[in-house]
Amino acid sequence: xxxxxxxxxxxxxxxxxxxxxxxxxxxxxxxxxxxxxxxxxxxxxxxxxxxxxxxxxxxxxxxxxxxxxxxxxxxxxxxxxxxxxxxxxxxxxxxxxxxxxxxxxxxxxxxxxxxxxxxxxxxxxxxxxxxxxxxxxxxxxxxxxxxxxxxxxxxxxxxxxxxxxxxxxxxxxxxxxxxxxxxxxxxxxxxxxxxxxxxxxxxxxxxxxxxxxxxxxxxxxxxxxxxxxxxxxxxxxxxxxxxxxxxxxxxxxxxxxxxxxxxxxxxxxxxxxxxxxxxxxxxxxxxxxxxxxxxxxxxxxxxxxxxxxxxxxxxxxxxxxxxxxxxxxxxxxxxxxxxxxxxxxxxxxxxxxxxxxxxxxxxxxxxxxxxxxxxxxxxxxxxxxxxxxxxxxxxxxxxxxxxxxxxxxxxxxxxxxxxxxxxxxxxxxxxxxx
Amino acid sequence: xxxxxxxxxxxxxxxxxxxxxxxxxxxxxxxxxxxxxxxxxxxxxxxxxxxxxxxxxxxxxxxxxxxxxxxxxxxxxxxxxxxxxxxxxxxxxxxxxxxxxxxxxxxxxxxxxxxxxxxxxxxxxxxxxxxxxxxxxxxxxxxxxxxxxxxxxxxxxxxxxxxxxxxxxxxxxxxxxxxxxxxxxxxxxxxxxxxxxxxxxxxxxxxxxxxxxxxxxxxxxxxxxxxxxxxxxxxxxxxxxxxxxxxxxxxxxxxxxxxxxxxxxxxxxxxxxxxxxxxxxxxxxxxxxxxxxxxxxxxxxxxxxxxxxxxxxxxxxxxxxxxxxxxxxxxxxxxxxxxxxxxxxxxxxxxxxxxxxxxxxxxxxxxxxxxxxxxxxxxxxxxxxxxxxxxxxxxxxxxxxxxx
Numbered sequence: 030x031x032x033x034x035x036x037x038x039x040x041x042x043x044x045x046x047x048x049x050x051x052x053x054x055x056x057x058x059x060x061x062x063x064x065x066x067x068x069x070x071x072x073x074x075x076x077x078x079x080x081x082x083x084x085x086x087x088x089x090x091x092x093x094x095x096x097x098x099x100x101x102x103x104x105x106x107x108x109x110x111x112x113x114x115x116x117x118x119x120x121x122x123x124x125x126x127x128x129x130x131x132x133x134x135x136x137x138x139x140x141x142x143x144x145x146x147x148x149x150x151x152x153x154x155x156x157x158x159x160x161x162x163x164x165x166x167x168x169x170x171x172x173x174x175x176x177x178x179x180x181x182x183x184x185x186x187x188x189x190x191x192x193x194x195x196x197x198x199x200x201x202x203x204x205x206x207x208x209x210x211x212x213x214x215x216x217x218x219x220x221x222x223x224x225x226x227x228x229x230x231x232x233x234x235x236x237x238x239x240x241x242x243x244x245x246x247x248x249x250x251x252x253x254x255x256x257x258x259x260x261x262x263x264x265x266x267x268x269x270x271x272x273x274x275x276x277x278x279x280x281x282x283x284x285x286x287x288x289x290x291x292x293x294x295x296x297x298x299x300x301x302x303x304x305x306x307x308x309x310x311x312x313x314x315x316x317x318x319x320x321x322x323x324x325x326x327x328x329x330x331x332x333x334x335x336x337x338x339x340x341x342x343x344x345x346x347x348x349x350x351x352x353x354x355x356x357x358x359x360x361x362x363x364x365x366x367x368x369x370x371x372x373x374x375x376x377x378x379x380x381x382x383x384x385x386x387x388x389x390x391x392x393x394x395x396x397x398x399x400x401x402x403x404x405x406x407x408x409x410x411x412x413x414x415x416x417x418x419x420x421x422x423x424x425x426x427x428x429x430x431x432x433x434x435x436x437x438x439x440x441x442x443x444x445x446x447x448x449x450x451x452x453x454x455x456x457x458x459x460x461x462x463x
Numbered sequence: 464x465x466x467x468x469x470x471x472x473x474x475x476x477x478x479x480x481x482x483x484x485x486x487x488x489x490x491x492x493x494x495x496x497x498x499x500x501x502x503x504x505x506x507x508x509x510x511x512x513x514x515x516x517x518x519x520x521x522x523x524x525x526x527x528x529x530x531x532x533x534x535x536x537x538x539x540x541x542x543x544x545x546x547x548x549x550x551x552x553x554x555x556x557x558x559x560x561x562x563x564x565x566x567x568x569x570x571x572x573x574x575x576x577x578x579x580x581x582x583x584x585x586x587x588x589x590x591x592x593x594x595x596x597x598x599x600x601x602x603x604x605x606x607x608x609x610x611x612x613x614x615x616x617x618x619x620x621x622x623x624x625x626x627x628x629x630x631x632x633x634x635x636x637x638x639x640x641x642x643x644x645x646x647x648x649x650x651x652x653x654x655x656x657x658x659x660x661x662x663x664x665x666x667x668x669x670x671x672x673x674x675x676x677x678x679x680x681x682x683x684x685x686x687x688x689x690x691x692x693x694x695x696x697x698x699x700x701x702x703x704x705x706x707x708x709x710x711x712x713x714x715x716x717x718x719x720x721x722x723x724x725x726x727x728x729x730x731x732x733x734x735x736x737x738x739x740x741x742x743x744x745x746x747x748x749x750x751x752x753x754x755x756x757x758x759x760x761x762x763x764x765x766x767x768x769x770x771x772x773x774x775x776x777x778x779x780x781x782x783x784x785x786x787x788x789x790x791x792x793x794x795x796x797x798x799x800x801x802x803x804x805x806x807x808x809x810x811x812x813x814x815x816x817x818x819x820x821x822x823x824x825x826x827x828x829x830x831x832x833x834x835x836x837x838x839x840x841x842x843x844x845x846x847x848x849x850x851x852x853x854x855x856x857x858x859x860x861x862x863x864x865x866x867x
Binding site: 050051052053054057058059104130131401402403404405406407408416435438439450451453455456458459460461462463 | 533535536537539540542543544545546548589590591592593594595635636638639640641642644646695696697698699838845846847848851853854855857
C-alpha cells in the first residue's frame with residue numbers, strides 16, 4: 030500500500046485549507062447598472078424629510094430613508110448627500126413627542142419635547158399662523174418638506190406658508206415666490222426619488238374629513254400635476270424612483286383607538302352603555318360602528334363621557350355626539366380609499382410611461398402593518414410596540430425608514446439592473462421606551 | 464494566526480459541532496480515521512464507539528484527550544455587500560476512558576466521559592442576526608459506566624448507563640429600544656441532568672471482517688428553573704419573565720460499522736450513522752411570566768440524517784501508526800430552518816493523524832480533522848433572516864493513553 034502518498038496529500042489539503050482560515054463567500058460587487066447616482070436628490074414630504082414622533086428633529090433627519098439610500102449609493106458612484114440638518118444646538122428642531130411612562134393600566138403617557146428651532150411665529154393674512162424655523166443655507170439633496178401636497182408644488186407663494194419649505198429658501202416669508210418644483214430642479218441632478226401625494230389625502234383623513242382646508246386634491250388635478258412633476262424631474266435625462274401612497278387607514282393613527290376599546294373603557298364605570306354616538310361628515314348623528322375610524326389623538330383628548338352644560342355625557346348620547354373631527358366615518362373612509370386607489374393608479378401609470386422604478390408603498394405598508402418578522406424582530410402597525418411607526422402613529426421609526434430604504438433600493442436595483450447593497454435594518458431603532 | 468493562538472487563552476468549556484449540534488470527537492484514533500470506529504476494537508474509546516467491543520480489547524487502559532475546535536462561519540445577508548463572521552472562540556471537547564477487568568476473562572468494565580453534543584457560536588453583539596441569536600453555548604457531557612461481555616470468542620455485547628450533564632447559555636437581542644437608543648437583550652441560562660443508555664454488539668466473522676452495531680439512546684435534556692435575564696426598558700421590566708424551562712432532545716444514534724484487515728498492519732474502518740434528529744421538532748422556551756411576551760416556540764422540524772465515514776490505519780513501524788479518513792455528513796436541517804446558532808448543511812470531513820508508542824504502556828495520539836460545511840443560502844421561516852452561510856472547522860486533537 031502506497032499509503033504514504035495518501036497521507037501526504039491529505040495533510041497537504043489540510044494545510045492548504047488552514048492557510049485560508051476564513052470561509053469565503055462568492056464576492057459581491059456593487060454596481061450602478063444603467064443609472065448614474067452622482068447627484069441624487071430626494072423630493073417629497075415628511076416621509077422623505079425624516080419626520081418622526083410628530084416633529085422634525087435631528088435624530089429623525091439623520092435616519093431619513095434618502096440619507097440611508099445615499100450612503101449605500103456611495104458604493105456605486107454616488108456623490109455627497111446633504112440633508113438640511115438642524116444644527117446640534119437646535120437638535121430638537123420643531124419639538125417632538127416622547128414616551129415618558131405608562132399609567133397603572135398600561136396606557137402610554139406621551140409628553141412633548143419643546144421646539145428649539147422656531148425663529149418666529151408670523152401670521153400670514155388669509156392663511157393663518159406660520160412657524161418660521163432657523164434658516165438652512167447649505168447644499169441640499171434631501172428636499173423633503175413636511176406637509177407639502179402634490180397639489181402645492183407649482184404654487185409660488187407656498188414658500189411663505191410652510192415653515193419647513195421657507196427654511197430652505199433664501200428669502201423670508203412672506204416675500205418668497207419660488208414654487209417647490211422649480212426650487213428642487215434648480216441644480217442639475219442625475220437621479221431622484223419622488224414620493225409625493227400622501228398629504229393630498231392624509232390631511233383629510235387625519236382631521237376626520239372635517240377641515241374645509243384639507244379636502245382631497247381633485248383627481249384630475251392630481252393626475253395633471255403628477256405628470257408635470259415626472260416630466261420636470263426627467264427633463265434633463267435623470268432617472269429615478271417614485272413611490273405610491275401608503276394605506277393611510279392601516280396606520281396606528283387610525284387603528285389604535287377602536288370602538289371596542291372605547292366602549293370597554295366606558296363600560297368599566299358605566300356598564301349599561303352599549304353605543305357611542307358620532308356626528309358624521311355629512312352631519313348625521315348615529316351610533317358608531319366598527320367601520321368608523323377614531324383618530325389617535327381622541328384617546329388623549331379626554332372628552333369621552335364629559336358632560337356638557339346640559340349634563341349630557343360626550344359621545345354617549347345623540348344630543349352630544351363625538352365631533353366629526355375625531356371620526357373618519359365609514360363614508361369618509363370610503364372616500365379616502367377611493368382617492369388613494371386613484372392616486373396610486375396615476376402614480377403607477379405615470380411611472381410606467383416614464384420608465385421609472387416604482388416602490389409600491391401601499392402594498393408594502395399593508396404587508397408590514399399586518400405583522401412581519403424582519404431579521405428576527407417582529408414588526409407591525411401596533412402603536413408603540415409595533416416598532417415601525419413612531420409616536421405620531423403615521424410617520425416611521427428609524428427601523429421603519431430603514432425597511433422603506435431597502436424597498437427603494439430593491440426597486441432601483443431591479444429597474445436599472447443595479448446592485449446597490451441593502452441597509453442592515455437591525456442597526457436601526459424602534460420607539461424609545463423609558 | 465496570532466489572533467487565533469491568543470484566543471486559545473480564552474478557552475471555553477463548550478463545543479463546536481459535527482452535525483447540527485452533535486459532536487463527533489470521542490477518540491483521537493477514530494477522529495483521525497474520519498470518525499469511524501463502530502466495527503473495530505480499537506482502544507478504550509470503544510466504551511463510546513461500541514461497548515460490545517470493549518471485551519475484545521487486548522489490554523486494560525486509561526486515556527484522556529482533548530480536541531480544541533476552531534470554527535469559522537461567514538454570513539452575508541442577501542442584498543448586502545458585507546460579510547460578517549462569528550467571533551474566534553476555541554471550544555474544547557474533552558474525552559476520557561478507562562477499561563478494566565481481566566483481559567483474558569469474559570467480562571470487562573469501562574467508564575467513559577465524553578461530549579456528544581455541544582456548540583459554541585458567538586456573533587458580534589450588533590450583527591445582522593442579533594434578534595435571532597448573539598451567542599449560544601451548549602454542552603452535554605455524558606458519563607457512562609459500562610459492562611461488556613464476550614459471549615463467545617466471536618461475539619461481544621455491551622451496554623452502559625448514560626448520565627448526562629447539560630448546560631445552555633443562549634443570548635439574543637430583544638427588539639425593544641432602551642432610552643439610550645440601544646436594543647434590549649436576553650440571556651437564557653440553565654442546566655439539565657438526565658439519563659440515557661448506550662449499547663452495542665461486536666462480531667468477529669470467520670472471514671476476518673469485524674462488524675459492530677450500536678445504539679445510543681436519546682437523552683432529553685430538561686432545563687428547569689433556568690434564569691431568564693431580560694435587559695429591557697425599565698418601564699417594562701416587571702412584566703418580563705425571570706425564569707424559563709426548556710426541553711432539548713439530544714437524539715439517538717444508530718450505527719453500523721465494519722472492520723477490514725487487509726494486512727496485519729492495516730485496519731480499515733467503515734461506519735454509517737443514522738441520527739434520529741426527527742425528534743427535534745421545536746426549540747421551546749416556556750417563561751414564568753407571559754404578561755408581555757409569549758413563550759418562544761421556534762420550529763426546527765429536523766429530519767433524520769446519516770453520516771458515512773471511512774478510515775484507515777497503517778502501523779508504519781513498530782512505534783508509529785499513521786491514520787487518515789474521510790466522511791460525509793448529511794444535514795438534518797430542512798429548507799427554511801437554518802439558523803445562525805447552528806448554520807448546518809451537508810459537510811465533508813477530512814482527517815489524518817498519527818499514533819506514537821513511546822513505550823510498551825504509554826502511547827500518544829494526534830489527530831487533525833478538517834470540516835467543510837457546504838455554503839447554504841436560505842431564508843429562515845421563523846425570523847425572516849435571509850442570507851448565505853458558509854462554515855469551516857479545524858480541529859486538532861491529542862490524547863495520552865496508558866495500558867496495562
